Amino acid sequence: MTVPPADRTTADPGLTPPQGCPHAATGVGGVTRLHGPAAETDPMGLYEKLRAAHGPVAPVLLDGDVRAWLVLGYHENRDVASRSTQFSRDPRTWHGWNSGEIDATTSPLVPMIGWRPDCVCADGEEHQRLRGAVTAGLNQFDQRGIRRHITRFAHQLVDGFCERGNAELVGQFTEHLPMLVLTHLLGMPDEYGPKLVHAARDLFKGTETSLASNAYVLETLEQLVTTKRALPGQDVASVLMAHPAGLTDEEVQHHLRLILLAGYETTANLMSNVLRMVVTDPRFRGSLAGGQMTLPEAVEQVLWDEPPLMVCPGRWATGDTSLGGQEIKAGDMLLLGLAAGNVDQAVRPDPSTRVHHNRAHLSFSAGAHECPGQDIGRVIADTGIDILLTRLPDISLAVPEEELSWRSSTWSRHLTALPVRFAPRAPAGHDVPAPLPAPPPPSSGVQIAPPWPLPEPGSTPGAGNRTTWRARLRRLLRRG
C-alpha cells in the first residue's frame, strides 16, 4: 500500500487525536480510523469527511490499525465489485498476512476478512461452483412457501407481547424473525434461534469475544451437518450436501455459516430501520397509510438511506492500479463503502429526494458476489412488518426519539432498542416459537457447547423439550 498522504481530516479539532491514544480518531500517519468512538457515533458524517478530504477512495485504519482503502464513490464501488480479475474476493491475496500487520490468531477482524472455504472467498470458476450450490439451496423455496413460514413466525412473536400493550421491537421482534426463518430454511429446529442470535450479533461487533462466537456458530453447524447426513430433509443443508458441485462436509458447514450470518444481521437491521422510520417519521408513515408508498417501496427507500451492511469486506488488488485518484498497490485491501456510495452526489444530488421506485442502490453489492439472498431478505422484512402493523396498527414510539441509541462497528450499525406502545389485544392463537435466550458468560463470549443433543437414530431432531421451553417462555413474557 502506498503511504497515504497526511489525512486532511486532522485539521478538524474533533478528529485530532491525543498523542498515542488508542481510541483516537486517527492513527499512524494521521490516517482516519474506521473503528472507535468517532467512527461509531456518526459513521455517515465520517464518510463525508473522508470524501471531502480524499475524494471517492480514502485510506483508513481498521481494528489494530490495519490499513485499508474505503471506497466511497457510487461508481467506484460498482467498479471494484464488478472487476473481479483486478479486485479479488480471495483474502489470501492480502499482503498483511505476511507483513505482520495483523495477528491472525487474535484479531477480531479475522471472522470478517479471513479466508474460509466458501463462495465469498473465491473467484472465477471456483466461485461459480460454490455459489451454484448456494443458489440451488435458496431457490428451492418459492416465495409463497417462505411467506407462509414468515407469517406463522411473525404471528407467534406478536402473540408473545400483544396482550401487554408495549414491546421492545428489536429484542422481541426484528432480532428474532429473520433467525427463526433462516434456521428453519437451513433445516434446524426452531429452538436453535436465540443462542445463534447472540453469537451472530457478537461476531459482527468484532469484539474480543467474536472469535469465540464464530467458533460457536461453526460448532453448531457442524452438528447440523452430522444430523442431516443421517436424516436429510427439504432444507438448504440437505440440498448443499446433495448438489453436483460436490461440496465437502467442511464446505457445506461454511456455506451454512455464510447464509446464516450474511442473511441474519442484514435482515434484522433492515427491519429495525424500517420500523424506526415508521414510528418516528410522520411523513413516512403518512405515505404508507395514504398509499403513496407501498411497504416494499418503503423497504427500498431504507435500503438506499441506511444499508444494513454499511461497509462490506473486502476486495484485494491483484496488481498495482489506480482508483478514484489513489494509487492502489498489489495486495492492498479495499472495503466497499455501500452506505457512502448510496449517498454519493454523483447519483443522488439531493439525498432528501425519495428514490423508493429505484433498486439501483449498492446495499446488496454488485458483480459476481451480489447478494443471492436479497429476495429472501426483502420478503422477510416486507411480510414481517406488514403482519406487525396489521396486528398493531396504533403502534407508536414509547420514548422520546432522542433516547434511541445505536451499536456500531466498522461494518454495520444497529438500533439497540425500539420501545413501542399500543392498545393491548388478545393473542391470535399462535404458539410462541423461541426458547429462553441463554446469555453467554460476560468474559468468554458464547459458550462453545453443542446447542442441542444429537438425535437418537430415527428421532426428529429438536422435538424433545418443545413443551417445556414454550411454557417457560410464555410465563416469562407474561411476567415481564
Ligand code: HEM
Ligand atoms: C436485507 C438483507 C440483506 C442484505 C442487505 C444483504 C447484503 C449482502 C451483501 C452486501 C453481500 C456482499 C456481496 C459482496 O461481497 O460483494 C451479500 C452476500 C451474500 N448474501 Fe446477502 N444480504 C441480505 C440478505 C441475505 C439473505 C436473507 C441471505 C440468505 C438467505 C443472503 C445470502 C448471501 C450470500 C450467500 C452471500 C455471498 C454471495 C457470494 O459471495 O457470491 N443474504 N449480501
